[in-house]
Amino acid sequence: MGIDPGLSGVPETALWTLYHRVREARRPDTVLPDPMAVHLIEQFDYPFEARFGVGFPVQPQIMALRARTFDDEVRRFLGLHPGGQVVALGEGLETTYWRVGDPQVRWLSIDLPPMVELRRRLLPQEDRQRLWAGSALDEAWLDEVDPAQGVLVTAQGLMMYLRPEEAEGLLVTVAERFPGGRMIFDAITPAIDQQVVRHVRGRSAFEPPPLHWLVGPEDLPRLRALSPAISDVREVQPRVGRGLAGWLAPRLKRIPGLSRRRPMIIVVDF
Numbered sequence: 001m002g003i004d005p006g007l008s009g010v011p012e013t014a015l016w017t018l019y020h021r022v023r024e025a026r027r028p029d030t031v032l033p034d035p036m037a038v039h040l041i042e043q044f045d046y047p048f049e050a051r052f053g054v055g056f057p058v059q060p061q062i063m064a065l066r067a068r069t070f071d072d073e074v075r076r077f078l079g080l081h082p083g084g085q086v087v088a089l090g091e092g093l094e095t096t097y098w099r100v101g102d103p104q105v106r107w108l109s110i111d112l113p114p115m116v117e118l119r120r121r122l123l124p125q126e127d128r129q130r131l132w133a134g135s136a137l138d139e140a141w142l143d144e145v146d147p148a149q150g151v152l153v154t155a156q157g158l159m160m161y162l163r164p165e166e167a168e169g170l171l172v173t174v175a176e177r178f179p180g181g182r183m184i185f186d187a188i189t190p191a192i193d194q195q196v197v198r199h200v201r202g203r204s205a206f207e208p209p210p211l212h213w214l215v216g217p218e219d220l221p222r223l224r225a226l227s228p229a230i231s232d233v234r235e236v237q238p239r240v241g242r243g244l245a246g247w248l249a250p251r252l253k254r255i256p257g258l259s260r261r262r263p264m265i266i267v268v269d270f
């Protein structure tokens, strides 16, 4: 008998992203092999396909390319900071830790209590991993971080669900607490949000929760100016993927008409 995750609202979106990553991972020509995620999804008693539908045709690859870009940034950080601390905010059911497979990393996973409980039950726990149950907005998690070998904070699929003052406050808090550290997060532009409203909402049983913090390329200088502790804000591009969508993914920025509708992955240095 599988496990009923019992999630709704924003936490349920972690099942949505897992579902698409697994659809991509099961392809023989996948851009993101992920045996741990494939094993994980098999443990659920949850109607993934009935709930989320099949989405638009390139959705699994696009979500996997986003995750692969985060993996690349984690590997780059660990190359510069062996034994560094990765803090994964709103980690949901992500399996980045196993995909990256770094033997020295120290990993702190932060999510709301029901999600942390699911991770505890369904994913293996290794000595270098710790789980912290609570909100990313609760500053108590900052005391769990050991910054001695460097800190990378990741927030994949989280910041857009926070209120603007919460998301920007979180960025400033992390910047001021971890000088020399870095944060990576993805952002949804207002143009993508309109597209989602038009194409996704109402087409499956699952109603994506509203997005609150929308960020476009024009906002990057403003983010840079949020605190003197922020030294750089830049966009990183995914690597080339499969087919036309995979070829376009890293080039969207330069394509008139599509450029405003690109999802952004943003790296902030402190």
Ligand SMILES: C[S@@+](CC[C@H](N)C(=O)[O-])C[C@H]1O[C@@H](n2cnc3c(N)ncnc32)[C@H](O)[C@@H]1O
Residues within 6 Å of the ligand: 010, 011, 012, 013, 014, 017, 018, 089, 090, 091, 092, 093, 094, 110, 111, 112, 115, 134, 135, 136, 137, 155, 156, 157, 158, 161
């Ligand atoms: C779209 S899912 C992303 C999950 C995972 N990072 C991924 O990319 O598959 C959003 C995640 O953020 C978590 N979340 C929402 N609000 C949060 C908060 N205030 N603090 C910590 N996690 C939160 C949810 O529980 C969920 O796991």
